[in-house]
Amino acid sequence: xxEREVVTGPRRPQRRARRPATxxxxxxxxxxxxxxxxxxxxQLRLGLAVGLSxxxxxxxxxxxxxxxxxxxxxxxxxxxxxxxLLGIGAYPLLAGAAWLYVRQSERVExxxxxxxxxx
Amino acid sequence: MNxxxxxxxxxxxxISTALLGIVGVRAARTTSDFYVASRTVSPWxxxxxxxxxxxxxxxxLGVAGLILAYGADMLWFGVGYTxxxxxxxxxxxxxxxxxxxxxxxxxxxxxxxxxxLRKVASAGVVTIGWLYLLPQxxxxxxxxxxxxxxxxxxxxxxxxxxxxVSVLAGGMRAITFVQAFQxxxxxxxxxxxxxxxxxxxxxxxxxxITSEGxxxxxxxxxxxxxxxxxxxxxxxxxxxxxxxLDGDAVSGEVTLPxxxxxVGTGTELTFAEDAPVPxxxxxxxxxxxxxxxxxxxxxxxxxYTTYSLIIALFLGTMGLPHVLVRFYTNPDGRAARRTTVTxxxxxxxxxxxxxxxxxxxxxxxxxxxxxxxxxxxxxxxPSAMLGAGSTAGQVxxxxxxxxxxxxxxxxxxxxxxxxAGVLSQDVLNRRISSPVTAFRVGTVLALLVPTLLALGGLxxxxxxxxxxxxxxxxxxxxxxxxxxxxxxxxxxxxxMAGLVVGGGAATAAVGATIMLGSSTGLPGALLAQPAAWxxxxxxxxxxxxSLLTPGRRPRGLWRTMVRLHTPEDVPLDRGPWDPERRFRx
Numbered sequence: 250x251x252e253r254e255v256v257t258g259p260r261r262p263q264r265r266a267r268r269p270a271t272x273x274x275x276x277x278x279x280x281x282x283x284x285x286x287x288x289x290x291x292q293l294r295l296g297l298a299v300g301l302s303x304x305x306x307x308x309x310x311x312x313x314x315x316x317x318x319x320x321x322x323x324x325x326x327x328x329x330x331x332x333x334l335l336g337i338g339a340y341p342l343l344a345g346a347a348w349l350y351v352r353q354s355e356r357v358e359x360x361x362x363x364x365x366x367x368x
Numbered sequence: 369m370n371x372x373x374x375x376x377x378x379x380x381x382x383i384s385t386a387l388l389g390i391v392g393v394r395a396a397r398t399t400s401d402f403y404v405a406s407r408t409v410s411p412w413x414x415x416x417x418x419x420x421x422x423x424x425x426x427x428x429l430g431v432a433g434l435i436l437a438y439g440a441d442m443l444w445f446g447v448g449y450t451x452x453x454x455x456x457x458x459x460x461x462x463x464x465x466x467x468x469x470x471x472x473x474x475x476x477x478x479x480x481x482x483x484x485l486r487k488v489a490s491a492g493v494v495t496i497g498w499l500y501l502l503p504q505x506x507x508x509x510x511x512x513x514x515x516x517x518x519x520x521x522x523x524x525x526x527x528x529x530x531x532x533v534s535v536l537a538g539g540m541r542a543i544t545f546v547q548a549f550q551x552x553x554x555x556x557x558x559x560x561x562x563x564x565x566x567x568x569x570x571x572x573x574x575x576x577i578t579s580e581g582x583x584x585x586x587x588x589x590x591x592x593x594x595x596x597x598x599x600x601x602x603x604x605x606x607x608x609x610x611x612x613l614d615g616d617a618v619s620g621e622v623t624l625p626x627x628x629x630x631v632g633t634g635t636e637l638t639f640a641e642d643a644p645v646p647x648x649x650x651x652x653x654x655x656x657x658x659x660x661x662x663x664x665x666x667x668x669x670x671x672y673t674t675y676s677l678i679i680a681l682f683l684g685t686m687g688l689p690h691v692l693v694r695f696y697t698n699p700d701g702r703a704a705r706r707t708t709v710t711x712x713x714x715x716x717x718x719x720x721x722x723x724x725x726x727x728x729x730x731x732x733x734x735x736x737x738x739x740x741x742x743x744x745x746x747x748x749x750p751s752a753m754l755g756a757g758s759t760a761g762q763v764x765x766x767x768x769x770x771x772x773x774x775x776x777x778x779x780x781x782x783x784x785x786x787x788a789g790v791l792s793q794d795v796l797n798r799r800i801s802s803p804v805t806a807f808r809v810g811t812v813l814a815l816l817v818p819t820l821l822a823l824g825g826l827x828x829x830x831x832x833x834x835x836x837x838x839x840x841x842x843x844x845x846x847x848x849x850x851x852x853x854x855x856x857x858x859x860x861x862x863x864m865a866g867l868v869v870g871g872g873a874a875t876a877a878v879g880a881t882i883m884l885g886s887s888t889g890l891p892g893a894l895l896a897q898p899a900a901w902x903x904x905x906x907x908x909x910x911x912x913x914s915l916l917t918p919g920r921r922p923r924g925l926w927r928t929m930v931r932l933h934t935p936e937d938v939p940l941d942r943g944p945w946d947p948e949r950r951f952r953x
Contacts, residue, residue, distance in 0.1 A: 274934075275941045277926050289933050293854055296458035304451055304682060311674045315663040321440075322661060327576055331662045335443035336723040340716030343454050347709040350458050355702060358935045366938050 270365035374515030415710035420551030421782035425507035428775035433743035435726025439659030446719035452685025462701035482860035497787035501818040557771025579660035611635025648740030680899035687841030690782035787814035843870035862914030870906025
């Protein structure tokens with residue numbers, strides 16, 4: 250008869266039941282804090298990157314025109330370039346930047362939802 | 369100008385607005401309908417409504433007039449009014465919608481949990497709202513007088529009456545449809561005449577605007593001066609005059625001496641072809657290269673003034689109460705963002721056109737520089753280019769008049785709704801138990817005060833008051849929103865100190881300019897365009913005072929941040945705050 254030997258080892262810590270990250274956020278654990286801060290930081294960086302680059306580009310124009318007046322005088326089809334830039338060009342630029350932002354921002358939120366709402 | 373045609377245009381707009389408002393009443397059943405249209409408005413309609421509400425008299429009439437008088441530097445107005453929405457989109461739109469607040473004071477209360485701060489924010493909303501309503505009513509008076517010759521009081525009263533009917537009838541839901549309709553009316557009314565006028569200009573051989581020397585009359589022109597004006601004459605100029613010059617009766621050929629000439633009411637001046645256009649003294653219009661090229665008008669501190677204007681426009685938009693109240697009508701944060709992108713595109717389309725009126729006005733209506741009434745260029749250009757008697761000229765004039773009236777109505781309606789919302793929630797709710805009744809009483813109050821001020825002869829240039837509203841908004845609610853949404857350490861004490869310091873400084877600066885007239889030199893520039901220093905001042909005050917009062921951070925901060933930043937479809941505890949609780953007592 251083969252003697253059966255019961256092998257015992259030090260008791261392993263029980264694996265924690267997998268629970269959704271939403272409860273980490275609800276209970277404001279450190280992990281929940283990381284999730285929320287991460288989301289806020291990503292969205293803030295995205296917003297600042299799109300907003301500051303677009304508005305900065307526009308806001309650079311007056312100082313360029315003031316310091317180098319030669320940049321303001323070339324004409325296109327008889328109309329000075331600044332009129333094309335500010336009268337027409339600025340609007341597609343703004344709308345394009347806005348569209349880009351919304352696409353990226355919705356992607357960030359989808360990723361956040363996938364991350365925390367997995368059950 | 370044919371008064372009947374102008375009156376017809378105004379009546380059509382007024383009646384269709386009131387009808388849409390009354391139809392909307394069937395949809396408005398609950399409190400939520402009155403304040404935020406129950407949040408069932410689609411992004412397309414919401415964007416039309418936001419754009420319709422935003423394009424005020426300053427945009428429809430003012431921008432073209434500024435370009436006619438001052439040229440390339442004024443292109444910033446259209447760009448700035450639009451760019452403000454980009455900043456609103458990337459930093460404010462979705463969190464603000466997710467906050468669930470109805471009004472700016474609601475947001476302040478949710479984020480900082482202070483009733484005192486709520487009251488301060490309410491006072492700010494009502495102040496900015498009334499400040500912005502006043503020039504709308506005032507401009508309505510001027511327009512009606514220009515087009516139909518009615519007395520000055522008719523315009524403000526007519527606009528106030530139409531707004532009252534449509535807002536009382538249906539609240540926000542009715543107003544949403546009214547304003548969406550008015551956006552399309554305004555775009556049509558500014559675009560079609562502009563396209564026709566460009567074709568006329570091309571058929572005319574595409575004359576160019578001279579970049580040297582002053583604007584000139586392109587043909588022999590007779591100008592009738594309706595109100596006394598002092599002219600600035602650069603070089604002695606031979607004209608034919610009937611009326612009074614410098615107090616003396618004249619009839620026949622006269623040489624206007626160089627310097628200032630006082631022209632009496634009813635005087636007719638006839639200028640020869642190619643004669644330079646004398647400017648009205650107060651206008652300080654720009655000529656030659658200063659008009660054609662940016663940053664070359666030679667105005668002192670032009671760079672400071674331009675940047676201060678840019679800051680006020682970029683940052684002020686998000687602090688205007690009638691702009692923010694619109695975001696609460698989106699179903700969720702994602703829809704709020706998509707709405708804002710559509711708004712940016714819609715505003716961009718609109719702002720292509722005022723420039724055309726300003727430029728063509730330089731060629732075909734330069735006498736406006738003489739009378740000083742450059743804000744009328746959009747209204748007068750069709751008849752100036754096509755002939756006052758021609759059918760085409762009259763049809764286009766009716767169209768632009770309708771557009772201008774729609775501009776007063778929609779902006780005035782939006783402001784009235786947001787001011788009425790704040791008044792009814794924060795002032796009247798203790799005295800009147802029914803929220804719908806409170807909203808209606810609030811509506812009457814919201815309109816009564818600025819109407820009385822407009823009738824009382826408080827006569828301010830539209831550009832000045834609109835500038836004041838933007839500067840005050842940029843120095844108060846812009847820092848409150850940006851720091852409130854993105855910075856956890858903001859406290860109620862910091863927010864309050866920032867609102868008081870920023871708002872107080874901006875109001876005092878522009879108030880001083882309006883009361884005392886613009887002074888020269890650096891102090892004059894700092895006071896006339898205060899945003900470049902009042903906005904940083906407000907931000908610094910909020911940050912410093914908040915850091916000094918760390919014990920006052922709100923207790924529900926975590927839940928509020930979860931509420932502001934997480935997408936609605938994630939099931940999370942976002943705290944118990946509910947803006948409608950105050951109606952369920």
